[in-house]
Amino acid sequence: MDFPVTFQIFGKTVLAxxxxxxxxIFLGMRFYFYLKRKSTEKLSFNTSAAVLIGATAGALMGSKLxxxxxxxxxxxxxxxxxxxxTNNTIVGGLxxxxxxxxxxxxIAGHKESTGDLIVYPLILAIIIGRIGCFLTGIHEETYGLPTTSIFGMHLGDEYLRHPVALYEIGFMIxxxxxxxxxxxxxxxxxGFIFQLFMLSYFTFRFFLDxxxxxxxxxxNLGAIQLVCLLVIIYYIYKIKNTNKIKL
Known part of the structure; x- marks a missing residue:
C-alpha cells in the first residue's frame, strides 16, 4: 500500500x-439518533438542545485548543x-x-447523566476516523515512533513505525x-458506562502517546497526556464516589 491514500473529490485531491x-461523524450521529429513538429515557427538547449545543461547542473548542x-x-x-x-485531537474534543x-x-437544571447513549456511537466514529488516520500515514501527525518490533510498518517514509491508529482501532473494538x-x-x-468508557479511553491514550x-x-509528558491524567483522576474519583464501587 502506498501512503498517503487520497481521493479525487470534485476535481481536488483529498487525504483519507x-x-x-x-x-x-456522520455515521456516529446516525447511530446515536437510532439509539435515541429506541431509548426509554426521554429528555425534554430544552435539555436535549442544551446538551447538544454544550457538547458541540466544548468539543470544537477543546479539540483545536x-x-x-x-x-x-x-x-x-x-x-x-x-x-x-485544522489542528484537532479527539482527546481535547472529549x-x-x-x-x-x-x-x-x-443551565437547563438537569441533574441526571446523559452520557450512556453516546458511548457506542462515539466508539464507532473513532474507529472510522482512525482508519483515515492510518491511511494518511506520516502526512498528518497521527503516526507512531520508529520501532524494530514485529508490529512496525512503513507509513510513507524509510522507517518502520508503530501503526498507532491500528492499535487504537483494536482497543476500541x-x-x-x-x-x-x-x-x-x-x-x-x-452514566456508569460512559464513565467507564472515558476512564478506559483516556488511560489508553495516556500510554499510547x-x-x-x-x-x-x-x-516527558505532552499536552495530550496531561489532559488524559486530569480526566483519569476525575473519573476515578467520580466512579468511586458516585457508584460506590471499589477499584
Missing part, C-alpha cells in the same frame, strides 16, 4: 483522514489561523465536550465488547 473523519498545544512553540511563536483551525455538557445541564459484557452483568446507575512523536511539556 478528513474523508473518514467526516464519515465517522489541545491539538495546537501539542506544539505550543508553533502556536505562540508562529501563529497561523489556518493551522490552528474532555472539553464533557465540560460543555456539564455546564449546559446546570475490545472496549466495545467489554462494555457490552459489563452492561449485561447487572443494572448500573445511569509514549510511542507517538510529541513535544514534552512537563517531564
Amino acid at each position: 483522514h478528513p474523508v473518514f473523519e467526516t464519515l465517522g 489541545i491539538g495546537n498545544l501539542e506544539n505550543p512553540y508553533v502556536l505562540f511563536e508562529n501563529f497561523n489561523f489556518k493551522r490552528f483551525w 474532555a472539553f465536550g464533557l465540560i460543555g455538557v456539564e455546564l449546559a445541564k446546570k 475490545v472496549l466495545w465488547i467489554c462494555l457490552k459484557i459489563v452492561e449485561k452483568k447487572r443494572k448500573y446507575p445511569s 509514549f510511542i507517538k512523536p510529541k513535544i514534552e511539556i512537563a517531564g
Whole structure:
C-alpha cells in the first residue's frame, strides 16, 4: 500500500483522514439518533438542545485548543489561523465536550447523566476516523515512533513505525465488547458506562502517546497526556464516589 491514500473529490485531491473523519461523524450521529429513538429515557427538547449545543461547542473548542498545544512553540511563536483551525485531537474534543455538557445541564437544571447513549456511537466514529488516520500515514501527525518490533510498518517514509491508529482501532473494538459484557452483568446507575468508557479511553491514550512523536511539556509528558491524567483522576474519583464501587 502506498501512503498517503487520497481521493479525487470534485476535481481536488483529498487525504483519507478528513474523508473518514467526516464519515465517522456522520455515521456516529446516525447511530446515536437510532439509539435515541429506541431509548426509554426521554429528555425534554430544552435539555436535549442544551446538551447538544454544550457538547458541540466544548468539543470544537477543546479539540483545536489541545491539538495546537501539542506544539505550543508553533502556536505562540508562529501563529497561523489556518493551522490552528485544522489542528484537532479527539482527546481535547472529549474532555472539553464533557465540560460543555456539564455546564449546559446546570443551565437547563438537569441533574441526571446523559452520557450512556453516546458511548457506542462515539466508539464507532473513532474507529472510522482512525482508519483515515492510518491511511494518511506520516502526512498528518497521527503516526507512531520508529520501532524494530514485529508490529512496525512503513507509513510513507524509510522507517518502520508503530501503526498507532491500528492499535487504537483494536482497543476500541475490545472496549466495545467489554462494555457490552459489563452492561449485561447487572443494572448500573445511569452514566456508569460512559464513565467507564472515558476512564478506559483516556488511560489508553495516556500510554499510547509514549510511542507517538510529541513535544514534552512537563517531564516527558505532552499536552495530550496531561489532559488524559486530569480526566483519569476525575473519573476515578467520580466512579468511586458516585457508584460506590471499589477499584
